[in-house]
Amino acid sequence: MKPRPTSPAAHRTVLLLTAVCAAALTATACGGSPGSAPPVPGKSGGAGPDYLADAPEAAAAAMPDDSTMAKIRKRGYLIVGGSSDAPLLSQKNPTTGKYEGFDADMGRLLAAYILGEPNVRIVSSATQTREALLQNHTVDVVFQTYSITPERARQVTFVGPYLSSGFQIATRKGTQGITTLADLNGQTVIAGANTPAIPEIKKAAPKAKILTFDTDPACIQALKQGRGKAYVQDNITLAGTVKTSPDLQITGEPFNEGNMGIGVPKDQPEMSKFVNTWLTKVIDDGHWSKVWKANFGDTLGDKTPPVVGSVPDVYSSKD
Known part of the structure; x- marks a missing residue:
């Protein structure tokens, strides 16, 4: 049978459908899915984790002009003391150069709360240097499975707990x-x-x-x-x-x-109160659980978040 000639209108329709299908296939090949929303600019930094797309942001009134938080906001990034070689917690990906893991992600959430964007610079710290990094203000906070002890609490302020863990x-x-x-x-x-x-x-x-x-x-x-x-x-x-x-x-x-806290300089009570408010918020709204599941879900299963402020008062002693 001889094929019927195609009308100009039908030809344009075919071309349009072909272009739409090609675009859909390209999106799928790039890791997206048909109908998926584009990433939020500045929040996820590209495809990024889902929890950053709707990360909470602090009101301007919570960051007065002379506060530590306002200074961080003016600087444009949060400085976090953390690990570069702790799998699932904070490890630098040799291919992308980005830090991955629970602690790294929590740092990004806090940065997004202050800055509106997850801009973080991580300073690699060892167990024996964390107090010094906070005391001399080399870092703004420490996220590094920082076990809360009375001896450490005399040198830094602990916010949290943000994690709990037993020894094995x-x-x-x-x-x-x-x-x-x-x-x-x-x-x-x-x-x-x-x-x-x-x-x-x-x-x-x-x-x-x-x-x-x-x-x-x-x-x-x-x-x-x-x-x-x-x-x-x-x-x-x-x-x-x-x-x-x-x-x-x-x-x-x-x-x-035992309990693990977020380390904050001892001489910045307004920062510790601010971080405490943030941590309570991301636990209550489910962001903490999203970060846990993304990093530890396959290995340790689900976990109930810790109760912020549940650490005994002796750990907050200033003497």
């Missing part, structure tokens, strides 16, 4: 007979320098030799090299570490659950 024991895969701290008595045990794990080890295994390192990767490397029988750390940190280290395992049940 990591060993090389195949290690048997270690399920509690008491099982480490007489063994060499690895721990982060200046962490709450150290007194717990001393109490439960007084004959253990404790080998400390400044960073989690250094502790993990020592464990892999056999320099210690086990590594004791909070289970949130270990979840990220073991996920990327299949030659290690977590053993036993979590113990001595």
Whole structure:
């Protein structure tokens, strides 16, 4: 059968439909989905996480001209003390150069609250340098699984808790007979320098030799090299570490659950009050849970957010 000639109008219709379909296919190939809304400029920085698209912003009245928050807003970015090598918490992606993980995302949420945009600069800090970075105002805040202790609270202000975690024991895969701290008595045990794990080890295994390192990767490397029988750390940190280290395992049940806070300089009470208001807001409106699910959902499942202000008053002591 001989095909019928196509009218000019029909030809234009075909061309239009072809263009629409091509655009839809291009959007899908770029990671979008047909009908999906474009990312919010300045908020997500591109495709970005969903939780940034509707991140809360502080009212101008909450940031008076002479306040720390106003100075941060004028500067144009928030300076966060954090890790660059903690999987699922705050780790620099070698390909994109961006920081990824729960702590990194919480920092972006706070930046968006102050600036209207998630502009953050992360200063890499070690366990032993966090107090100094806050005291000399090198950083505005610290997001780094910062365990709240009375000794630390005498040097910095803790807002929160924003996380809670129990300690667990990591060993090389195949290690048997270690399920509690008491099982480490007489063994060499690895721990982060200046962490709450150290007194717990001393109490439960007084004959253990404790080998400390400044960073989690250094502790993990020592464990892999056999320099210690086990590594004791909070289970949130270990979840990220073991996920990327299949030659290690977590053993036993979590113990001595503790609270982690956001570090703020001691001499900036208005900033700590502001951050407290922000943290309460992002927990109540579900942003905290979105950030948790995005980073820990596959590994640790759902988690109930901590109750802000539930830390005993002794942790806020100024003496």
